[in-house]
Structure formats: C-alpha cells, structure tokens
Amino acid sequence: MNTEELGNLPITFSSNPYFSSVEIISSQRDHGMGLFWQTIDKYSEPNLESVDFFVVFKALIDFHYEKFLNGKAWGKIENNHKKLLDHPDCSPDMEVVSNKILSSLPEQKEHWKKLSKSWEELKMNSLSNDNLENWRLEALCNSTSTTN
Structure with missing residues (x-):
C-alpha cells in the first residue's frame, strides 16, 4: 500500500x-x-502495548472501511447520486460532481477490491490473532526475563 x-x-x-x-x-x-x-x-516491536495497539488498529480499519472493503458501499453511493441527479433542485455544479463520482465508481471499486485483498492478507499473516498472541507471549517472556 x-x-x-x-x-x-x-x-x-x-x-x-x-x-x-x-x-x-x-x-x-x-x-x-x-x-x-x-x-x-x-508499535513495530513485540510488546504488550504493541499487541493492544494492533488489535485496536484492526478493529478500527474493519469498522470504518468494511463497507468499502466488502463492496457493499458502491450500490448505495450509485443510487444516492442517481437520485440526486433526478432531483428537481439538483444544481448544475452538483450534477457535475455526481456525474464525476458515478463515472469514477468502476475504478474506485477495483481500487478497493485490491485494498481489500491486501488487508485480508495482512490480517491473516502479520496481524493475525495467532501472530499477535505470539507477540504477547514474547513480550511477557521478555518482561519476566529482564526482571529476574
């Protein structure tokens, strides 16, 4: 990315x-x-704070961007802009903006499809719960070995 x-x-x-x-x-x-x-x-080093950080990071990405990552946003965006174009009070400026958005939707969908694939790969590998749990265990071991 x-x-x-x-x-x-x-x-x-x-x-x-x-x-x-x-x-x-x-x-x-x-x-x-x-x-x-x-x-x-x-937060790139394995420690307890980093594990918490990346758990929150994953949740925030999924929460804020899920509808784009899974493709559910596009139909709603398209419908809203088509309704706007049909609305009698649609200004010429808004018509230009809506048409621009509608014409860019295929490219945006493809872009988000690629991002979704990258994000899922990241979550299955570096940010997987198993990997984060390993970081947590490593951090716990390191913290107990430095206190002995």
Missing part, C-alpha cells in the same frame, strides 16, 4: 488515543501520513 492508497486513514485515526499526535489539516495531508507512519513504527 502506498500513501495515495491509504487515503484518509490519518483522519480516521486522529480521534483514537493511540494516534493523538496525528492532527490533520487538509493542506498538510503528507505531514499527517508521516505522523501516521511514525505511530505505526512506534
């Missing part, structure tokens, strides 16, 4: 305590992505 593919992840996570340093201003999107990656990197 690259920065463009990650889209609004920093904005989505900015209200989460783990990502409290990710303050997004629309004109500083790249800066927000930098802070987002710094936060991810902060």
